[in-house]
Amino acid sequence: MVEKIKNNYVGYKDKVNASNQKQFGVFTDSLQKIAKSSDKMNCFDICAEWLSFFKDEHIGLSFTPGKATKEEVNDFFSTTEKTSWNESTLDAYFVRHKGSLDSIEGYWTYAPDTYKIGIVKDSIQGGFVGFIVRTNVPTWENQQVKLRIKKVKDNYELIYFRGIDHGKKFPWLVVDKDSLELGYFGVWYKSKFFTNKDEPRTLVKKSLLPSFKVLDKETNLLVIPSFSFKYKKEVDSILKKNKGLLETSKHLIIDIRNNAGGLTGTFEQLLPYVYTNPIYTDGGVVWATPDNIKNGYDTDISGFPEQTQKKFREETEQLKAHVGEYYPLYRGDTIEFSQVLKNPQRISVLMNRGSASAAEHFILRAEQSKKVTLFGQNSAGAIDYTEIVSGKIPCSYFTVQYPAFRSDRIEKRPLNNIGIAPDIVIPHHTPDWVEFVRTYKPAN
Numbered sequence: 001m002v003e004k005i006k007n008n009y010v011g012y013k014d015k016v017n018a019s020n021q022k023q024f025g026v027f028t029d030s031l032q033k034i035a036k037s038s039d040k041m042n043c044f045d046i047c048a049e050w051l052s053f054f055k056d057e058h059i060g061l062s063f064t065p066g067k068a069t070k071e072e073v074n075d076f077f078s079t080t081e082k083t084s085w086n087e088s089t090l091d092a093y094f095v096r097h098k099g100s101l102d103s104i105e106g107y108w109t110y111a112p113d114t115y116k117i118g119i120v121k122d123s124i125q126g127g128f129v130g131f132i133v134r135t136n137v138p139t140w141e142n143q144q145v146k147l148r149i150k151k152v153k154d155n156y157e158l159i160y161f162r163g164i165d166h167g168k169k170f171p172w173l174v175v176d177k178d179s180l181e182l183g184y185f186g187v188w189y190k191s192k193f194f195t196n197k198d199e200p201r202t203l204v205k206k207s208l209l210p211s212f213k214v215l216d217k218e219t220n221l222l223v224i225p226s227f228s229f230k231y232k233k234e235v236d237s238i239l240k241k242n243k244g245l246l247e248t249s250k251h252l253i254i255d256i257r258n259n260a261g262g263l264t265g266t267f268e269q270l271l272p273y274v275y276t277n278p279i280y281t282d283g284g285v286v287w288a289t290p291d292n293i294k295n296g297y298d299t300d301i302s303g304f305p306e307q308t309q310k311k312f313r314e315e316t317e318q319l320k321a322h323v324g325e326y327y328p329l330y331r332g333d334t335i336e337f338s339q340v341l342k343n344p345q346r347i348s349v350l351m352n353r354g355s356a357s358a359a360e361h362f363i364l365r366a367e368q369s370k371k372v373t374l375f376g377q378n379s380a381g382a383i384d385y386t387e388i389v390s391g392k393i394p395c396s397y398f399t400v401q402y403p404a405f406r407s408d409r410i411e412k413r414p415l416n417n418i419g420i421a422p423d424i425v426i427p428h429h430t431p432d433w434v435e436f437v438r439t440y441k442p443a444n
Contacts, residue, residue, distance in 0.1 A: 001047055001061070001393050001400055002028060005054075009402040010287040010326075011385040014410070015054050027053065040397070041079040041166065047398070048168040055417050057356060057382030058403040063165030065397050073139060076397065080166050081145045083122075083131045090118045090133070104128055104149065104156060107191040108180060116191070117146050127151065127159060139164065147182075149173070161185060172353045174428050183354055184260060210235050212242045219251040219438050220344075222270075227262030227358040229304070236269050246273055252344035253437050254366075257376065261357025265308075270362075274347055275337050276370040281361075282409040283332040286387065288319040292404040296389035332408065335365070347371045348437045351422060356380035363420050375437050376426050378419035384410050 006012055016024050028050065035046050047061050065073050094101065102121065105128070109116045116134040121127075127150035132142050140146075144166075148159040158173040161182055171183025180188040208226040215221050220242070224235060239246070246252065252273065271279070286292065297316045301309050315329055349366050351359070351374060360383040366372045387405035392398075409415075424440065426433050 001398075002032075002050070004291070004391050004393060004400055005051070005059075005402055008287065008289050008291045008389065008391065008404070009054070009059065009385075010285070010404050010406045011054065011056060011059075014406075015056075024053065039079050040076055040395070043395075044166070044398070045168055047400075051400075052168075052170060056385055056403065057380055057417075058385055058388050058401065060169075060401050061167060062399050062401065063167060063397060064399045068397070070138065077139050077144075077166050078141075080162070082141075082143045083129055083145055084143075085118065085120060085129070085131055086143060087118075087133055090120060093120060102128070102151070103177070104151075104175060104180075107133065108188040109191050110186060110188045115140075115146070115188075117188075119147075119149070122148070137164065139166070158182070176429060184258070210238050212238050212245075214245065214249075215253070215434075215438055218249060219253065220245055220249045221253045221255060221434060223255040224267070225256075225259055227259060227264070227266040227362070229263045229266055231262070232266040235266055239269050239273075247341065247343050249343060250345045251348070251438075252346070253348045253350060253434060255350040255434065256355050256359045256362065257350055257352045257433070258354030259356070259359040260354065261359050261361075261382070264358050264361050266358070267362050271335065271365065272337050273341060273344060274366050274369050274372060275335075276340050277368065279335040279365050279368050281333045281335060281365065282407050283328060283330045284405055284407040284409075285326040286319060286329045286405050288322050288325050288327045289404075290323060291391055292389050293319050293323070295391050296387060296404050326406070329405075345371065346442075347373070348440075349374050350433060350437055351376040351379050351420075353377055353380055353419065356382040357386060360415070360420060367420070373424060373442065374420070374422040375424045375440070376422050376433065377428070378421050379415075381415045381417045381419035383407065384414060384416040 031046050031050050035043055038046060044061065044063070051059050051061060094106070105120050107116060107118055108130070114135065114137060115132065117130045118133050119128050119130040122129040127148055129145055130147040130149070132140050132144050132146055134142070145162065147161040150157050150159055156173060156175045158170065160168040161171060163169045163185065169185065171185055174181040178190040182188065208228070208231065210222070210224045210231065213221045293316065297319055301312045304312070318329060319327055347366070347369070349363060349372060351363060355363065356379065360379045363374065363379060367374060384407055385403035385405065386407070387403055388401050389404050390399050390401050393400055426436055430436050
């Protein structure tokens with residue numbers, strides 16, 4: 001995995017340089033020594049820890065068992081860390097400490113019957129440990145550790161969260177009175193203490209389809225949960241269907257919270273409504289290694305329109321002609337339209353830490369418009385290095401992902417892990433962000 005990243009990750013030479021080369025070498029060697037005597041599951045954690053050095057939302061390791069049987073998969077996960085806590089001892093603890101419990105201690109559920117975990121102070125490792133109490137997910141067992149959280153003064157910080165593949169993930173954490181927001185891993189809700197009296201909250205799986213709603217005589221709401229190319233038809237259709245409303249309403253709210261990205265072409269039909277002046281888009285380079293070309297660009301594109309396929313084929317041939325180079329596949333460009341639409345007169349873009357990748361490309365375009373105000377929280381900061389390549393490594397259970405494209409914008413405005421800041425910050429505890437934006441009165 002180290003060789004795969006060193007030879008193909010476009011951000012490697014930015015992240016590993018003269019100032020930290022020695023420290024990075026010691027870090028890598030120390031993990032290599034541990035890996036030599038570790039079982040498979042621990043090796044997964046070690047790989048994830050090494051990859052976390054790069055602090056890149058587009059780099060990671062996934063569990064891809066392929067033809068492995070259910071028994072083989074369960075055997076793989078059987079060595080995941082467990083706690084000595086169980087349902088009975090946790091119930092007893094909650095009774096004994098009823099008046100002195102930390103607000104995060106208790107039972108938490110995610111989706112109908114999917115997971116129920118207990119969170120309690122960990123007297124051994126410190127902080128709080130969250131472990132499985134009940135689940136219908138076949139790869140998880142009771143008492144296995146799902147997450148760890150530490151408390152610094154009055155703030156909670158995530159140490160790690162284990163995804164469905166048991167791999168350590170590091171999403172942002174927002175703790176409210178009765179909810180834990182864990183980035184792309186959804187919202188968990190607090191339950192009653194005693195599990196035998198407790199019914200999991202019924203949650204409807206979040207749809208990624210776009211939606212349009214009239215909020216009042218002046219304001220419309222357009223929600224786009226994903227810019228994945230498979231939703232482009234739905235986005236284009238909803239814009240066409242509501243063309244009359246868009247061209248007559250004064251205020252449009254575009255909600256792209258938790259939109260993890262996709263392709264910029266998915267939002268291209270939205271840009272004329274946003275546009276007031278020429279929009280500059282950054283260019284960048286692709287590290288044209290044999291692995292990157294084979295696994296990231298010279299791939300199946302049969303699901304795209306013929307014109308798009310032709311463009312992809314031409315780009316792939318350019319990369320093949322420049323193997324080993326940081327090739328400027330995309331040049332900086334300027335988007336111009338022939339007119340500025342009168343309406344919407346005002347556009348509010350609603351964003352948060354879950355707004356990533358292509359969603360951030362949309363924000364960068366939108367912020368250049370005189371109509372647009374950005375509301376919410378900083379975006380994910382997953383836009384400096386993009387265009388994900390998936391590569392197999394010798395252990396057939398694992399696939400490593402990393403970006404091959406580096407934006408030219410890094411030199412003047414790096415956003416990695418910082419994100420794009422909103423014009424108007426909406427506090428996390430605000431109950432209804434859409435209503436906050438609808439009723440917000442801009443200063444004259």
